[in-house]
Amino acid sequence: MKTAFPTQKLEALQTPFYYYDMELLKETLTTLTSQAKQYGYHLHYAVKANANPRILSAIKEYGLGADCVSGGEIQASLDAGFPASRIVFAGVGKADWEIKLGLDNDIFCFNAESIPELQVIDELASQKGKVASVALRLNPDVSASTHQNINTGSSDKKFGIDSNQLEDVLKILPGLSHVKMIGIHFHIGSQILELNDFRSLCNKVENIQQKLAEYQIFPEHLNFGGGLGIDYENPDAHPIADFDSYFKIFSDHVKIRPGQQVHFEPGRAVVGQCGALISKVLYVKENPKKKFVILDAGFTDLIRPAFYQAKHKIENLTSSLPEEVYDVVGPICESSDCFAEKILLNQTRRGDLIVFRSAGAYGEIMTMQYNCRELPKAYYSDLLS
Numbered sequence: 001m002k003t004a005f006p007t008q009k010l011e012a013l014q015t016p017f018y019y020y021d022m023e024l025l026k027e028t029l030t031t032l033t034s035q036a037k038q039y040g041y042h043l044h045y046a047v048k049a050n051a052n053p054r055i056l057s058a059i060k061e062y063g064l065g066a067d068c069v070s071g072g073e074i075q076a077s078l079d080a081g082f083p084a085s086r087i088v089f090a091g092v093g094k095a096d097w098e099i100k101l102g103l104d105n106d107i108f109c110f111n112a113e114s115i116p117e118l119q120v121i122d123e124l125a126s127q128k129g130k131v132a133s134v135a136l137r138l139n140p141d142v143s144a145s146t147h148q149n150i151n152t153g154s155s156d157k158k159f160g161i162d163s164n165q166l167e168d169v170l171k172i173l174p175g176l177s178h179v180k181m182i183g184i185h186f187h188i189g190s191q192i193l194e195l196n197d198f199r200s201l202c203n204k205v206e207n208i209q210q211k212l213a214e215y216q217i218f219p220e221h222l223n224f225g226g227g228l229g230i231d232y233e234n235p236d237a238h239p240i241a242d243f244d245s246y247f248k249i250f251s252d253h254v255k256i257r258p259g260q261q262v263h264f265e266p267g268r269a270v271v272g273q274c275g276a277l278i279s280k281v282l283y284v285k286e287n288p289k290k291k292f293v294i295l296d297a298g299f300t301d302l303i304r305p306a307f308y309q310a311k312h313k314i315e316n317l318t319s320s321l322p323e324e325v326y327d328v329v330g331p332i333c334e335s336s337d338c339f340a341e342k343i344l345l346n347q348t349r350r351g352d353l354i355v356f357r358s359a360g361a362y363g364e365i366m367t368m369q370y371n372c373r374e375l376p377k378a379y380y381s382d383l384l385s
Contacts, residue, residue, distance in 0.1 A: 001027055002236045003276070003357075007317045009384050011353055015280040016297035018364045018378040020055065025274040025360075028240050029062040032270065035243045039251050039262070044088050046226050046267025047073040049361040052378055055271060056080035065108065067226075067265035071098030078105065088223070088265070090137065090185070092160075099124050103132060111137045111185040111223070113160055115169060118179060125178035135183035135223055138163055140204035160186070163208060170215050181217070183263075184208065187225025190268060195249055198227075202253035209257070223263040224250060230272040232312055235357045241269035268361035275360025277302050277376070278317075281352045282331065291326045293348050298330025299337045300373050302356055303366050306336045313357040314340055321347035328354070332371055 003021045010019065036043050044065035047056070051073060056066075057080050065086030066077035077087055089102045090111040099121055102110060112118045112134045125132040139160030161169060173181055188201055201224065212219065228246045231238035247264075256262065279297035286292070304310035314328055323344040330337040339356070348354075356363075367375050 001239055003239070003273075005276070005278075005317055005355060006381075006384055007353060010278055010317070010379075013278075013379060014377070015278055015353075016295075016301045016376045017278055018052075018359070018376055019276045019278050019355075020052075020360065020378065020380045021274045021276075022058065022380050022382045024239055025055070025058055025271065028270060028274065029059065029064075031240050032243050032266065033062050033064070035247060036264070039247050041247060041250075042261055042263045044086065044263060044265045045270055046265045047077055048365065049267030050271045050275065050363070050365050051076050052364055053080060054378070054380060055360075056082075059270065067267070071095065071101045074098070074101055074105070074107065084108070088135075088263075090187075090265075094120075096120070096124060100128075103128050103130055106130075108133065109182060109221070110134045113137045115161075115165075115172060118169070118172070118176060122176040122179045131178050131180050133180050133182045135185040135219075135221060136161055136166075136169060136181065137185040137187070138166065138208060140186055140188065140201055140208070163204070166208070166211060170212075170217065181219070183219045183221025183223055184212075185223040185225065187265070188227060190227050191229040192227040193229040195245060198224075198246065198249045199253055202250060205254060209255070218257055218260075220259060221261050221263060222254070222256070223265070226265040226267055226269070228266060228269040230269055230358060230361075232310070232358045235273050235313060239273050241266075241272075243269070270361075272358050272361035275358075275363055277356040277359045277363055279354045279356070281348055281350050281354060283350060284326075284348055291324065293326045293328045293345065293354070295328065295330050295339075295354055297354075297356075297376075298332035298371075298373070299334070300332060300368050300370050301330075301376050302339070302359055302363050303368070304359075304362055305339045306334075307366075311340065312359060314343060314345065315355050315357065316346045316348055316352050317355050318352040319346035319348060323347070332373075 044067040045059045046067045060081050066082040067088045068074045069091035084105040084107050087107040088109045092113045137160045279295040283294040299306040327341045328339040
């Protein structure tokens with residue numbers, strides 16, 4: 001389905017702001033859950049993609065669990081109504097208070113990333129008279145075809161336990177009486193469109209499962225993380241990610257042992273296409289070399305282009321005039337506050353409404369108040385009708 005922007009209603013709102021197509025979110029969730037159900041897979045939404053309370057509440061209604069990487073995300077998930085029994089706590093640096101929060105709420109699982117972390121979880125669980133369920137997050141040394149800042153599966157990254165250290169971990173586990181290993185966990189990166197990367201992960205997981213079998217360890221849970229990307233260039237052509245091809249890779253290339261359950265943690269692919277950042281043109285500035293469209297939104301409101309050199313489809317919702325070439329920039333006092341260079345937009349004037357598509361993931365959640373700017377508000381399609 002194509003997102004429709006009610007331009008007249010949007011023009012009455014104070015920019016910049018985030019706008020969410022709730023019907024597209026629901027259609028995405030319907031597709032995701034129905035296709036996962038065909039394979040018997042379990043889903044946990046990666047909260048770091050977007051923790052907007054209304055978005056979380058909508059996702060919870062479709063039965064997804066929550067994948068959290070901080071104590072704040074655990075609390076946000078609990079506040080949104082996610083059952084603690086379906087909350088997974090990942091992250092390479094879990095503070096003691098965050099671990100205690102998970103223990104106090106009896107969350108489903110901690111994805112442990114190092115021997116020292118396992119020892120701390122064991123100690124804190126012992127103090128509370130509890131046994132913490134953990135999955136070992138292993139680094140499979142699979143380099144995903146994505147931006148280096150969101151590639152997490154290669155051996156030189158900070159994430160996970162190096163597969164070569166697995167035997168060391170298995171040797172200390174019997175001495176940790178307040179930790180119970182229930183599974184293994186992987187996550188190789190984000191915005192991955194090359195499905196062969198996931199096939200490589202499957203091959204590594206098979207090798208690891210064989211190694212565990214030598215120790216008579218048969219994990220009940222296999223968690224493959226997330227990472228499936230979305231189409232930023234043409235969101236209307238592909239408003240919903242190709243979940244079926246993604247799941248089929250794992251179905252075809254992973255041997256599931258008796259009693260094993262398979263988990264995924266999609267984030268971007270759930271919310272990316274349903275969100276947009278809406279801004280207004282402050283000025284159109286020309287010099288001998290360029291024309292600049294200067295917006296009231298900056299990298300404080302959408303940091304991905306500055307941080308990842310990411311490209312969002314940018315459209316002028318107001319103008320139907322012939323296209324011209326512009327650099328689209330924000331008002332922040334930094335040269336990196338540039339959304340795009342030399343792109344075509346319908347001839348643009350002061351006051352025109354500009355939309356950044358595919359901003360539902362890592363958009364609102366990463367906003368900040370640099371330059372003492374106000375955080376953008378959020379509006380929803382079903383509340384503007």
